[in-house]
Amino acid sequence: MKKILLLAMIVMTPRCANAQRRGVLLDMETRQPISGATIITNKNKRFTTNFHGQYYIDDPAATSVTIIGKGYVKRDYQIKNIPDTTFLLPVAITLNTVVITAKKISLETAIAPTESYKMMMTDPLMRPKRPTGVSILGTRMGPKPKVGKKLREQVRKTIESY
Secondary structure (H helix, E strand, C coil): CHHHHHHHHHHHCCCCCCCEEEEEEEECCCCCECCCCEEEECCCCEEECCCCCEEEEECCCCCEEEEECCCECCEEEEHHHCCCEEEECEHHHHCCCCCCCCCCCCCCCCCCCCHHHHHHHHCCCCCCCCCCCECCCCCECCCCCCCCHHHHHHHHHHHHHC
């Protein structure tokens, strides 16, 4: 009877718990399975997760693992401390704050207008027209342009000489 009891205890005692580990790898943000992630043991054996994020580590000599997923922060575990469900943090969440600064442009350091621009602004024929038109309600958009008598004469002479 003692031999049978001893044999039952040996059979029911869990064998080397470090030899095999199963688990699931999930995204910490979306809780979706991560497929194609690599699990590397300290003995340089590689295992990958399947489409459902499930992995199976079969390395009895391993004591620690590193879990690497593309676009995720890598994690290191002792093989006895690996949880059944492991979450990886996306790299985008772990970025540090970026501060952007720029100098204010002063009018003194700005580039002076070119000669062609100056000529265009002084010549009444080349000057760009102000926006005009009628709104939906039938009112004029913007103020009515004021043209002096001298300017009108200059425009008339320029048109006639053309």
